[in-house]
Amino acid sequence: MAKVNRARSTSPPDGGWGWMIVAGCFLVTICTRAVTRCISIFFVDFQTYFSQDYAQTAWIHSIVDCVTMLCGLGFALCYSPAIAMVGKYFSRRKALAYGISMSGSGIGIFILAPVVQLLIEQFSWRGALLILGGFVLNLCVCGALMRPITLKDDQTTSEQNHVCRTETQGFQRASPSLTWTKEWVQTCLCGSLQQEYNFLLMSDFVVLAISVLFMAYGCSPLFVYMVPYALSIGVSHQQAALLMSILGVIDIIGNITFGWLTDRRCLKNYQYICYLFAIGMDGLCYLCLPMLQSLPLLVPFACTFGYFDGAYVTLIPVVTAEIVGTTSLSSALGVVYFLHAVPYLVSPPIAGWLVDTTGSYTAAFLLCGFSMIFSSVLLGFARLVKKMRKTQLQFLAKESDPKLQLWTNGSVAYSVARELDQKDGESVAIAMLGSNPA
Template identity: 25%
Template sequence: MARRAEPPDGGWGWMVVLSAFFQSALVFGVLRSFGVFFVELVAAFQEQAARVSWIASIGIAVQQFGSPVGSALSTKYGPRPVVMAGGILAASGMLLASFATSVTHLYLSIGLLSGSGWALTFTPTLACLSRYFSRRRSLATGLALTGVGLSSFAFAPLFQWLVSRYAWRGALLLVSALSLHLVACGALLRPLSLTEDPAVGGPGAQLSSLLRHGPFLRYTVALTLINTGYFIPYVHLMAHLQDLDWEPLSAAFLLSVVAVSDLVGRVASGWLGDTAPGPVARLLMLWTALTGVSLALFPVARTPTALMVLAVAYGFTSGALTPVAFSVLPELVGTGRIYCGLGLVQMVESIGGLLGAPLSGYLRDTTGNYTASFVVAGAFLLVGSGILITLPHVFCFSASASKPQDPKMDAVDTQVSLTKEGLQED
């Protein structure tokens, strides 16, 4: 395969964007709409909220903790067969979940099996997309991740209707059929070979460099904290609204409002990430702080109007932080290390995904309401935003600071500068 000197910033890359669009919809759109099943499963198995919350948390954690496996397999075999295999695993997990007789069965089917499938799909697809784009990376990532917002808008009321029509077992069976479309998403991926790839070394050399890179390590810690609070509304907002005596369909509609706002936020942030002066990390810091504030204010809102305003604010800002979060990483570590870097970040931040929802459920069981759950979730994001301030050039307004590394830069020089910068930052 011929090696390209730089990412094409288009061409087949737009088909990769299309693949990532549907793939993100079928992974995180399902996870974000899991609140519909959460209420049903608590009632069906007569379990506490904290224990049922582990289903989604295990799925998120396995998806992220297993990301280095997906990255390593993609480096060896290419992203296409890896993502296709992940689609089969994700669909199989949902299929088995429809026959579950205990919450433990759901831990194994949705949490472990589907989570493993998601681990083989999400990170390789996003890493492949990052290699196809440079100047338009934030916009391409934002467009790809709009699949999350659109699917959340559609899936929340759809799943609620399916549950009311076919019960939760039949609904999960149909979700399994939807998940099988991940195989088609994987078939669209075409690996891209860049001239810098041989010089960056194998996974061991890349890992050694990254573990000595101060900004990369701080960025990873920040995303872990963000991840701890980020998913709380998608697991517990519906239950919180039912505590306020909302009807299930009305609560599902509010989740759809969040999803539409999320969609707008992703596109707007992707455009700003490629056009606004200064580094993308500054935008990530801003959106993270605003998301944390909106989360902490949810318990204060009691009227439908106030909840609607907060839903719009949370949806927009939480959607806006996602594409720039993925765009910051190539600027920190270079395109040649994106598979290894993204896999490592996803693995570490799985700690937040694993603990976030159960902690929120525990606070609900202890206090009797979700006030502490949302306040603590917001606090995690605010602390993460504070750590992002320490990244290089966050307060630099020069045009050069806003651009990613030159893809034509010799990869050996990039390796040396990356290691030196990490040692100096430490």
């Protein structure tokens, strides 16, 4: 195979071939996330054909979502790398680039939902799945657009790893029988892994990871039970598919407009808060859903939930990059999407079990709503505690030594008093030398 030429850049280009990367990621989200979410349209057909309850049927959707986020199999090989590539090519316009990229999910739902319902009616659910499989083959085209780029930080890390490998090979040739050669190899490998995943020890990332677990639990069941819930209150099949289309198109608007808004100067420093707000709003929508018993009431719900779903999905990579930086973004995003796996696996069956047990969707929707609200509150509380600690450190530093300066992260950077003392010592030494020419 021909060797791939890597584009070299000291910083993300914020344009150029980056827009082709955005286009590729856009198509990837259509072929992965949109197709996955449209599986809910098959829910009633699966339930009828296999004669299973809600909990058993929900495993079909939950396993697809779980494997996408958990393994290196199937959609996972396309989804996470495509998102990470966008973060490599964009810095100043990162939120907008992610907004356009992630809007593929909404556009895909908007187009595919009525089309899938039509395919089911014309060719049965088996034929519809076969046609969707052929559509997903377009992922091969998306992969052809992905051109690797090497940034300054990545090049430094690569050079360090290359030096480590060179030294290891030299030691192996010089003394292949020595046991400490193996120890040197293990040390190099551990050092590389530690450098790649050192963000796992960051308190901010740990809090983000915990909040992602609760957020992922809440967001998944709606895309499984939206159509069955609408059918249960008397909405027709075509109208239920239309609700999914509405949710999808508003999701697009949320992706792009929220990404554009949070890139503005007035909101650039508040992207974290915007992320919390979007998750909390989706949680509130869940709490109101059991009271909506007609199509005219479900349409505003689909608009509101879809908008804020698109908003926080856009900001997940942005918030992750803010915490870990661009160099570790690919690995950090892999961990973040990996954490979606378990909630995606268990939340639809749990919601289905609640529906089977209670005979109503109320308990399932309320549990999802409170889970998303808790995710938002947890992140907000952690940010508040961090801000209070920083303020307290600054206050204590001023009380103990007015000359002691602090960086914005609250850690002591250097002492001005020490620097002044050093300069005084240098001045005395120069004066002594001047008085003694010999």
